[in-house]
Amino acid sequence: MNKIMFFAHLRDRVGEESVTKDVGGKTISELKQMLEENYELKLDSVMAAVNEEFASDDEVIQNGDTIAFIPPVSGG
Numbered sequence: 001m002n003k004i005m006f007f008a009h010l011r012d013r014v015g016e017e018s019v020t021k022d023v024g025g026k027t028i029s030e031l032k033q034m035l036e037e038n039y040e041l042k043l044d045s046v047m048a049a050v051n052e053e054f055a056s057d058d059e060v061i062q063n064g065d066t067i068a069f070i071p072p073v074s075g076g
Helices: 009-014 028-039
Strands: 002-006 018-021 047-050 053-055 066-070
Touching: 002 009, 028 047, 028 066
Parallel strands: 002 066
Antiparallel strands: 002 018, 047 053, 047 066
């Protein structure tokens, strides 16, 4: 099982800070697509981190990994 964490407006859209799903063996890109369909999210400009390290879309998720989705930050 994997813990998937959401920050900022993504957390508001999902309605929870995190969810638990079995996504071991999927890539970050595949997980993004699944989440976009399930929660009507737009994740193309969102950064992903696996176990607190930034990850590319082609990184493969392992069982037990924690994945975080962090939207771009704006402000001044």
